[in-house]
Amino acid sequence: xxxxxxxxxxxxxxxxxxxxxxxxxxxxxxxxxxxxxxxxxxxxxxxxxxxxxxxxxxxxxxxxxxxxxxxxxxxxxxxxxxxxxxxxxxxxxxxxxxxxxxxxxxxxxxxxxxxxxxxxxxxxxxxxxxxxxxxxxxxxxxxxxxxxxxxxxxxxxxxxxxxxxxxxxxxxxxxxxxxxxxxxxxxxxxxxxxxxxxxxxxxxxxxxxxxxxxxxxxxxxxxxxxxxxxxxxxxxxxxxxxxxxx
Amino acid sequence: xxxxxxxxxxxxxxxxxxxxxxxxxxxxxxxxxxxxxxxxxxxxxxxxxxxxxxxxxxxxxxxxxxxxxxxxxxxxxxxxxxxxxxxxxxxxxxxxxxxxxxxxxxxxxxxxxxxxxxxxxxxxxxxxxxxxxxxxxxxxxxxxxxxxxxxxxxxxxxxxxxxxxxxxxxxxxxxxxxxxxxxxxxxxxxxxxxxxxxxxxxxxxxxxxxxxxxxxxxxxxxxxxxxxxxxxxxxxxxxxxxxxxx
DNA sequence: GCAAACGCTGCACTGAGTGCCATCACGGGT
DNA sequence: ACCCGTGATGGCACTCAGTGCAGCGTTTGC
Numbered sequence: 001x002x003x004x005x006x007x008x009x010x011x012x013x014x015x016x017x018x019x020x021x022x023x024x025x026x027x028x029x030x031x032x033x034x035x036x037x038x039x040x041x042x043x044x045x046x047x048x049x050x051x052x053x054x055x056x057x058x059x060x061x062x063x064x065x066x067x068x069x070x071x072x073x074x075x076x077x078x079x080x081x082x083x084x085x086x087x088x089x090x091x092x093x094x095x096x097x098x099x100x101x102x103x104x105x106x107x108x109x110x111x112x113x114x115x116x117x118x119x120x121x122x123x124x125x126x127x128x129x130x131x132x133x134x135x136x137x138x139x140x141x142x143x144x145x146x147x148x149x150x151x152x153x154x155x156x157x158x159x160x161x162x163x164x165x166x167x168x169x170x171x172x173x174x175x176x177x178x179x180x181x182x183x184x185x186x187x188x189x190x191x192x193x194x195x196x197x198x199x200x201x202x203x204x205x206x207x208x209x210x211x212x213x214x215x216x217x218x219x220x221x222x223x224x225x226x227x228x229x230x231x232x233x234x235x236x237x238x239x240x241x242x243x244x245x246x
Numbered sequence: 247x248x249x250x251x252x253x254x255x256x257x258x259x260x261x262x263x264x265x266x267x268x269x270x271x272x273x274x275x276x277x278x279x280x281x282x283x284x285x286x287x288x289x290x291x292x293x294x295x296x297x298x299x300x301x302x303x304x305x306x307x308x309x310x311x312x313x314x315x316x317x318x319x320x321x322x323x324x325x326x327x328x329x330x331x332x333x334x335x336x337x338x339x340x341x342x343x344x345x346x347x348x349x350x351x352x353x354x355x356x357x358x359x360x361x362x363x364x365x366x367x368x369x370x371x372x373x374x375x376x377x378x379x380x381x382x383x384x385x386x387x388x389x390x391x392x393x394x395x396x397x398x399x400x401x402x403x404x405x406x407x408x409x410x411x412x413x414x415x416x417x418x419x420x421x422x423x424x425x426x427x428x429x430x431x432x433x434x435x436x437x438x439x440x441x442x443x444x445x446x447x448x449x450x451x452x453x454x455x456x457x458x459x460x461x462x463x464x465x466x467x468x469x470x471x472x473x474x475x476x477x478x479x480x481x482x483x484x485x486x487x488x489x490x491x492x
Numbered sequence: 493g494c495a496a497a498c499g500c501t502g503c504a505c506t507g508a509g510t511g512c513c514a515t516c517a518c519g520g521g522t
Numbered sequence: 523a524c525c526c527g528t529g530a531t532g533g534c535a536c537t538c539a540g541t542g543c544a545g546c547g548t549t550t551g552c
Contacts, residue, residue, distance in 0.1 A: 023500090044538065055501040060540065131381040138380050160442055163421045164414045171413030175406050196406055203449065269531090290507060301532040306509065 024062045024072070026052045031069045036118060040070075040126045067132040070119060074136050077108045081140065085147040094151040095165060095204050098144045099197040102173040103190075105140060109177060110189040120181040141170045165204050172196040270308045270318070272298045277315045282364060286316075286372045313378040316365060320382050323354045327386065331393040340397040341411060341450050344390045345443040348419040349436075351386060355423060356435040366427040387416045411450050418442040 030052035034043040045066060049056045063069045081101050088097060109116045123129040148162035155161065176196035180189045276298035280289040291312060295302045309315045327347050334343060355362045369375040394408035401407065422442035426435045 045540090046538085057502070057541095058500060061500080064540090066539070131377060134380040134384050135377040157441075157445065160418065160421050160445065163417045164446060167413040167417030168410045171409045172406065175409045195403075199403065199406065200410060291509090292507085303510095303532060303534095304530085307531080310509090312508070 023052075023054060023058065027054070027059060027062060028069055028072050032115075032118065035070075035122055040122060040129060067129060070122060070129055071132070071136055073108060077105060078136075078139055078143065080108075081105060082143050085143065090151075094148055095169075095201055097151075098148060098166065098169050099201050101144060101147075102169050102197060103193060106173065106177060106189055106193045109181075113185070113189075117181055117184075120178070137170060137174070141166050144169060165200075168200050168204065169197065172200045269298075269300060269304065273300070273305060273308060274315055274318050278361075278364065281316075281368060286368060286375060313375060316368065316375055317378070317382055319354060323351060324382075324385055324389065326354075327351060328389050331389065336397075340394055341415075341447055343397075344394060344412065344415050345447050347390060347393075348415050348443060349439060352419065352423060352435060352439045355427075359431070359435075363427055363430075366424070383416060383420070387412050390415060411446075414446045414450065415443065418446045 027048060031043070031048045034047055034051060045059055046056060048069075049059050059069075063072075081104055084104055085097065085101055123133050145162050145166035148165055149159050152158035152162050173193060173196065176193040177189075180187045180192050273294065277289070277294045280293055280297060291305055292302060294315075295305050305315075309318075327350055330350060331343065331347055369379050391408050391412035394411055395405050398404035398408050419439060419442065422439040423435075426433045426438050
């Protein structure tokens with residue numbers, strides 16, 4: 001969604017509320033038209049505003065910098081994600097929660113496949129845009145990390161765990177996202193990201209149920225319910241190993 | 247090492263090879279003097295070059311952008327790290343190897359504590375520099391990920407695992423690095439980073455040994471050597487579960 | 493109908509970054 | 523000793539992103 005979905009019909013005053021930022025949309029459309037035609041760096045702000053038929057100063061009213069026009073929806077998405085994380089009751093499984101937050105972000109990409117692919121190709125070859133994207137991704141990662149830090153408060157190495165898990169979730173998400181963007185429609189975004197996140201979730205998740213761990217000399221014997229979450233098993237193994245080996 | 251360690255004595259022609267870029271050092275010194283005195287954004291290139299007593303054009307001969315002068319040593323460090331990763335025989339434990347690479351980077355920070363702390367304070371409050379630092383960190387992360395991808399070639403979800411582990415290593419490294427930079431000398435850099443990396447290493451390490459997994463009805467029985475890397479155990483469990491439950 | 497507010501525009505200015513050419517120091521060759 | 527090629531430097535002019543300011547037209551509230 002975001003950028004190009006809303007048609008920029010103008011004139012009617014009743015639509016002002018719904019189509020308020022028609023100028024914004026026009027600028028985005030003009031910018032991408034030129035970026036795709038002659039490249040990002042070969043396009044100046046003047047080119048964009050003259051194609052959109054607006055004043056140069058207006059561009060910077062809607063976008064603080066030239067890079068921002070390429071990521072028009074991330075500000076809102078980031079706010080959505082933060083709101084989602086804050087909306088919890090506090091007793092959810094933290095790792096699952098941040099994975100769900102990542103899935104939200106993916107959904108935003110998946111809503112506008114063609115736009116996302118175009119932007120991907122653009123950012124892939126323009127160092128400036130790549131750098132900007134990194135700072136965007138960093139803010140997502142900070143959002144996840146802050147949430148986890150709060151949830152892990154008091155836990156040993158809580159902030160370390162939080163930062164590492166946030167980074168792993170973002171990396172998995174991006175890996176899957178890029179696979180999908182490169183696949184040209186042959187992959188399903190949700191499935192791809194689910195798979196990637198599941199591997200992170202199983203590595204770091206720390207859910208509920210039961211399991212028994214026993215140690216005999218230099219062999220470890222574990223008996224677990226087949227439906228036990230993998231990570232619970234791992235934690236039990238860890239506990240047994242540390243109580244003995246250390 | 248890096249910036250300010252080499253004394254910029256000039257004149258002797260025999261030293262030309264060793265002290266070649268004395269101008270580079272002068273520019274870095276002038277830049278930091280002004281950055282610390284009046285701030286990064288309040289300092290123009292003209293201010294720097296006039297303090298250093300050189301022509302404006304020469305600045306851009308040594309630094310492609312204003313941001314680069316803040317990170318004068320990363321280019322070399324990145325090359326060192328890449329060379330280190332490439333220098334292996336190929337039979338090292340991959341995760342340990344990338345952790346060692348991260349330790350190399352830390353050592354570069356630790357060699358110039360005061361410089362590193364100054365830069366940290368600068369980048370923390372200048373968004374522009376923060377963004378630039380992200381792109382630097384990203385290149386380190388890509389270096390690690392590329393190495394792991396090569397080592398994991400053929401493994402199921404190899405690139406995914408590689409990206410996630412690289413991200414986790416970088417996150418752990420940065421978490422520890424920042425703790426150290428904030429600690430004002432009260433922490434030991436090596437110890438702090440070692441601790442952080444060890445937690446990642448134990449979570450993702452996948453070294454040598456053996457393990458047996460068996461399934462009986464709705465119960466899973468796992469027998470593993472006590473020194474088996476945790477992750478290897480998890481992978482076996484995963485394999486058994488998927489082959490049955492799916 | 494008026495006034496305050498808001499959105500849009502143009503203009504002039506700063507500062508980063510680049511291309512081009514003149515200059516100068518140096519080392520090698522004659 | 524002289525000349526010349528090379529490379530490092532400096533100066534100049536230019537493009538372009540981004541900002542502050544002032545003017546102006548439209549909308550909105552009273």
